[in-house]
Amino acid sequence: MNAISSESLTKIYSDFVNKKLSVTALSDFTLDVEQGKIFGLLGPNGAGKTTFIKILLGLVNTTSGRASILGTQLPNVKIRKRIGYLPENHRYPNYLTGHQVMKLFGGLSGMRRAEIASRSASLLKLVGMEQWSKMKVKKYSKGMMQRLGLAQALINNPDVLFLDEPTDGVDPIGRKEIRDVLKQLRAEGKTIFLNSHLLSEVELISDQVAILNKGKLLKVGTVDELTTTDANYEIGVATHPTEAFFHEAAATVLKFQLDKSTISADLTSTAELNRLIDLLRKHNIEITHIAKKRTTLEESFINLIKPVSDEKKPEVRQ
Amino acid sequence: MRILSLILATFRELFSKATLYILIGISVIILLGLAAGISAERNGDEVSLSLFGNPTKMPVPADQFELLVREMQAGFARGLFIGIMLFGVFATASIIPDSLEKGTVDLYLSKPIARWELLLGKHLGAEAVILSNILFFVGGLWLVFGVKTGVWNYQLLLGALTMSFMFGCIFSIVLLLGVVFRNTAIPIIGSFIYLMFLDNMLENREEIFVFTQNKVVHGLLDTLYYVFPQVAAMQRNLDMQITHRAMEWKPFAQALLSSAGFFGISALLMRRKDF
Structure with missing residues (x-):
């Protein structure tokens, strides 16, 4: 069972007065997120990332398509017992203290008082806010608000956690701490959906990343899959290639560049890669690695x- | 538990603002003034009620004194009735638009609460705050009159519930306007227009009918009269309650149905909104 699943999800923000002002935030969006993974959703401003999260949370109604969380078809209020959410630009009641915020959202999650008290204390400690828990939220810095937001999102011990720009305004040390918390949660089997x-x-x-633009899914895969390209190789060499090697290589129309001890080759097939290796070996050039x-x-x-952005100006909103 | 959390949060939210403390302050000043100024003077078989030494009415026989006190209490309650509606709306109108602001509504609705539950929690929270204020003032009034005149009118205390009920009905209009416009000013202006002009106009629509035979106007005014909570009729009911006369049930039922209708429309509109 997937943690999150969407099928042909479309969201159009209609403008009933001027149809031209209607915007398509998501278009035929299909995505599956496995349980127990950290999933990153990337996209420029207005790509539809936040709309997707808001549909999953029931904050935005769909125009068409279906979505589910942990196998439960949406919209569904009860499934939110198993969800945590840290929105972007969240606003906590500024007359409450950090501890009272936890109490409020624990209560809204349907938790019992004793349970809220124990979880609240441990979560505030986890995010490094223990000593500020009695301070009014209005005195918090942006980074403190983010930490409190993360603790709030975790109050009901959710199975799926949605984080919209969780490290926004957090200093580098704080970011590392938040990353460590997220890794710990993944180790506990939680699914984390990250917008950043x-x-x-x-x-x-x-673990997995999807790239979204203008409401359409462009690519999905692991970070490795997204950052490696089939046609580009790096070949490490121990000895500097000779002039004869360059002449022969130029004649075979192999495209490559030499940078110190690394050859960067732009090849069209593995056959070309093998030809390049053969050529290196023929000229007694020692190969240290191929990647x-x-x-x-x-x-x-x-x-x-970029190719999509160059076509025309964006007409979607987040 | 979830609704209770919302009620408590609304209670905290409203008490974090200066408005309610001003109301409490005004109530304390009035109550202290009454405590100092009210007195019952016996003159043979007759008793009179004075406010700062000025008789409020002609002296009455001792057996009618209780009635006189009740009438005076009813007079205070009538003034308080409209006053608390206006002040209550002013003090609480912001809670709906504030809750629906981006960054706040996301937090509420990401928890397992339905949209109508959010509205209900906020509604009950506002009502609880206003009830506590009414109870404070009416309770004080009851105590002052009891101590100073010896008349302990329990119906005056029950009048606090009637006032609170009516505020709840008016708040359902505030709620609807808050959901539609997501703004504080429009619900305040709309409710004030209704409380100060429209309700009186609808209550006295028969006088308008004298000037026009237009059936559309008749139909429209009649419809509005039955759609909105009948504040003037409830004010009369409050008067009857405090003076120990039988109340009419129709304005209660009408106000209840009307507010349920406004709440229902608000919940439906809320359901269709994107946040």
């Missing part, structure tokens, strides 16, 4: 988004 603009953050902890060339997630993201 910080691609390096997503790259560091996500598929990796790009950063950011590079992959930009490469995927």
Whole structure:
């Protein structure tokens, strides 16, 4: 059973007065997220990431299509007992203390007082907010609010956790701490669905990543799958290639570049790779390693988004 | 538990604002003033009731004194009735638009509560706050009159429930306007217009009918009269309650149905909204 599943999900924000102002936030969006994984959803502003989360949480109604969480068809109020959510730009009642916020949202989750008290204390400790729990929320910094938000999202011990920009405003040490918490949750079998603009953050902890643009799913896979390309290889060499090697290679129309002791080759097939290896060996050039060339997630993201962005201006909203 | 959490949160939210403390302050000043100024003076077989030394009415025989006190209490309650509606709306109108703000509504609705439950919790929370204020003032009034005149009118205490009930009915209009416009000013203005003009106009619609035979106007005014909670009729009921006369059940039933209708429409609209 998937933690999250969506099938041909479409959301159009209709403008009844001026039809031209209607926007398609999600278009025929199909996605499955396995249980016990950290899943990162990436996309530029207005790609439809937040709309997708809001549909899953019942905050936005669908135009068409279906979605389910832990096998329960949505919309469903009861399934939210097993969900935690940290929204982007959340606003907690500023007259409450951190502890009172936990109490309020624990109560809204249908938890008992004793259970709320014990979980609240341990979660505030987990996110490093223990000593600030008696302070009014209005005095909190952005980073403290994010930490409290994460603790709040975990109050009901959810099986699926939705985090929208969880490290927004958090300092590097805090980010590391949040990443560690998320890894710990994954180890406990929880599913974490992450929306973030910080691609390096997503790259560091996500098991799977999907890239969304203009309401359409462009690519989904593991971070490895998204950052490696079949046609690009890196070949490490111990000895510098000779002039004769370059002449012969140029004649075979193999495309490559030499950078110190690494040859970056842009090949069209594995046959070309083998030809290049043969050529290196023929010229007695010692090979130290061969690896598929990796790009950063950011590079992959930009490469995927750019062609679509160049077509026309975005007409979707988040 | 979930609804209770919402009620408590609303209670906290409203008491975090200065408005209610101002109301409590005004209530305390009035009650202290009454305690200092009210007195019963016996003159043979007759008794009179004075406020700061000025007789409120002609002296009455001792056996009618209780009636006189009840009438005076009813007078205070009538003033309080409209006052508390206006002030109550002013103090609580923000809770719906505030709850529906981006970043807040997401947090509420990501928990296992239905949208109508969120509205109900907020509604009951606002009502609980206003009830506590009414009980404070009416309870004080009851105590002051009891101590100063010896008349312990329990119906005055029950009048607090009638006032609170009516506030709840008016709040259902505030709720609907809050859900539709997600703004504090419109519910306040709308409710004030209804309480100060429209309700009186509908109550006295027969006088308008004298000037026009237009059936559409007749139908419209009649419909509005039965659609909205009948505040003036409930005010009369409060008067009857405090003076120990039989109340009419129809305004109660009408106000209850009307507020249920407004709440139902709010819940339906809320269900269709995207946040």
